[in-house]
Amino acid sequence: MWQETLPNAWESILSQIRSFEYSQKNVVLVSTATLGVGGMLVYWLRSRHKIKTIEMGDGWWGSGERPLKGKEDESIRPFKIETSDKEIEDLHRRLEQARYAPPLEGAAFHYGFNSSYLQKVVAYWRNKFDWRIDIHFIHVKPSYVPHGRAVQPLLMVHGWPGSFYEFYKIIPLLTEPAAHGLNEGDVVFEVICPSIPGYGFSEAPHQKGFDTVATARIFHKLMNRLGFKEYYLQGGDWGSRITTNMAQMLPQSVKGLHLNLIFVNKQGLRRMISVMLGAYVPWLVGLSREDVRRMYPFIQKNIYELLRESGYLHIQATKPDTAGCGLNDSPVGLAAYILEKFSTWTDKSFLHQDDGGLESKYSLDELLTNVMIYWVTSSIVSSMRFYKENISKDPGLTADARVGVYVPTGIAAFPQEIVHTPHVWAKKIFKNIITYSYMPRGGHFAAFEEPKLLAQDIMHFVRKVEQL
Template sequence: MWQEFLPNAWESLLSRIRSFEFSQKNAILVPVAALGVGGMLVCWLRSRHKIKTLEMGDGWWGSGERPLKGKEDESIRPFKIETSDKEIEDLHHRLDRARYAPPLEEAAFHYGFNSDYLRKVVAYWRNQFDWHKQVEVLNKYPHFLTTIEGINIHFIHVKPSYVPHGRAVQPLLMVHGWPGSFYEFYKIIPLLTEPAKHGLTEGDGVFEVICPSIPGYGFSEAPHQKGFDTVAAARIFHKLMNRLGFKEYYLQGGDWGSAITTNMAQMLPQSVKGLHLNMVFITIQGLGRMISVMLGAYVPWLIGLTREDVRRVYPFAQKNIYNILRESGYLHIQATKPDTAGCGLNDSPVGLAAYILEKFSTWTDDSFLDRDDGALESKYSLDELLTNVMIYWVTSSIVSSMRFYKENMSKFPGPAADPRLGVHVPTGIAAFPQELTHTPRTWAKDVFKNIVTYSYMPRGGHFAAFQEPKLLAQDIMHFVRKVEQL
């Protein structure tokens, strides 16, 4: 009997064991499955919020095709600006042969550079301006050249002479725009590298400043190929900072420098500790933005505009559309046929000076339009202004600098930060009241997702570092201090 019972008992035992195993597996599999689903959900949510970056890519801007063999020379070579008597004699000869068209009566600067005042500028340039002396001024900071993507890149690199105990040295790349140059930063550099000497609070550290010349500007070689835009410049400047041994660094820029450094922040956000801008490019497009612009004139508080925003933006048609149309004639030429106008400017120092210096008048303060002398000497010295002009003249770089507009304006989104990518690094914005356009914080944050500081500057215009170096230096330091605290 037990022989008949044993198989049944055995089968019953096996059945119980299987049932137990199944229940145990269920007890294990259910939470595992739940974790799996939850993990997939987390990954999906993270992927939705993953920061999209600008593709870095690569480029070749040298003459001819890129060499198939051989590594690019990555050496960093000391560079010194030089001049000669022959160069100055040629300049004087051209200045002596200048022709002037008489201005309209009471035209001031409303028709462009007033030729009566231009005669005075040229007379100073010819008889009193000392280019040899200004070359010495330019050479007071260390200059270097290095070859990146087939062209020579010029930059100055200034380190602090003294670092207080316990203070950090923050690398800061500062990028100029048009019609400026690396020389724009000569007043602000000592404030950043030696703040204590100039009565500024050091905060969390001092800076070592790197100021490159955009390729095609000044002493940086011009690209030999078509297509060199802000993205290409951003990539080259990242390579420059990497070549100098920096893994993380701060960026600062206005004008084209703003677009380039913004692209740098979108390209390698892990390398950018913070981005500071004194001009912000955004696009006024889309139904939502247009509604925001219209509502801002009547119920600004509803869309997050401050009283200062309203004062600077409205009436919108006059302060934005009309002013931009009035001041952007040069842009349409340079964005379409830069070489045509550039031929004349490259051949005539007087034409070059008028073309460049007119911007240093109206872009500093649009009320200077009403002055016969453009109020140029109220903010700058003629030595400073003519030194910047001479950088374009002796390097024959006006045409290649103008081409930068054509290379960028023919592409979407142009100089504005790509809103599809956004900017996620800590950002500081210094809004100067006489800038060409004002971008309220509430509009800027559509693109700049991590605004740490936003400052309404009390005075100043487009050439902030050149015009108001102390104000800009203080705002940069304030921004960096906040970022370091975070």
């Protein structure tokens, strides 16, 4: 009996063991599945909060082959602008021999730069203008810092057809705010204003493909070599795109980003619907009354203005060297081409004035200093190439919109800017907008035209960021 029952007992035991093993497998399978789902959930949650960035990468834009590692010159050197007597004599000869086409009667600036007023500008340039600037990339520290105040490094980047000279009037307001009646808490700045490579006194790229991302990389290296680990950024025009790329590239180095023009060009059905509805029920699509006032009638007026003001862009984005040759050879042509932008981009209504309204906002000395920077450096062609390098790769300038900007951002919306971007559109890309200001006056060249207004908005933004 024992012999008969043993196998039965053993079989029972084996059956229980098998049952236990099976249940354990189920537990293992269930546990594994649970862990798998849980792991995926954790990964998904983490990936949601992971900030996408533009790769820092590297590049070589100098002439010839890249030097071996360790052979590049990484020094920061003083730079002094020097213009020879021979260069000035050549300029004067060209100005004296200029030919002018007679303007249409009553055309004002509707056909471009009025040639009658151009003759006045050229006469001033030839006989009265005194060419004197003695610094290149500007690095200005406050001469006095009150006890307890932190000095904030601020990189300011210009655009086209401007230069580092655009910031001359705003720099003292930022480095010595109290001396100029600006009291914005404990905000004092150390200002760095470089020239974009190919503009002014920065060497032009020798290789194709130099775009805003490449510029962003270089400017991060500049700030690093100056000893800064964290810093604020500010820009308009191309400077806006460059500093935005900097914030997308190394967000850990950017304390805050302040812009007076933003690129939000992503189009689509949703945007079209927003535009159409905004004309009638703006509140439904998140537009304010001020947005409506600045944007509409959108279809008729603004589209025509964009077409009228963007002709230069199509030339520079396709065949910059062709038009650039003429401008590089003729100081008068160069002045007309550049100063026309300082007219209509400052105030659209200046189009109706015979002098383009230029001297109502700037002095001829200020305007011609900017033109001279392009002339003595022969940089108009290389500056125009920047359009081709960026737009040929990304015609809608939307590639970096997929990355997003997560650093604290301040936006100053000037009423005479070429395009107006409402807050509701801006936040699709700029995820952490701290301040959005509808500025009371001013246009495209904000730092040059309204330095005090822009300085106040920068200070207000930085103060709020520092209080976070």
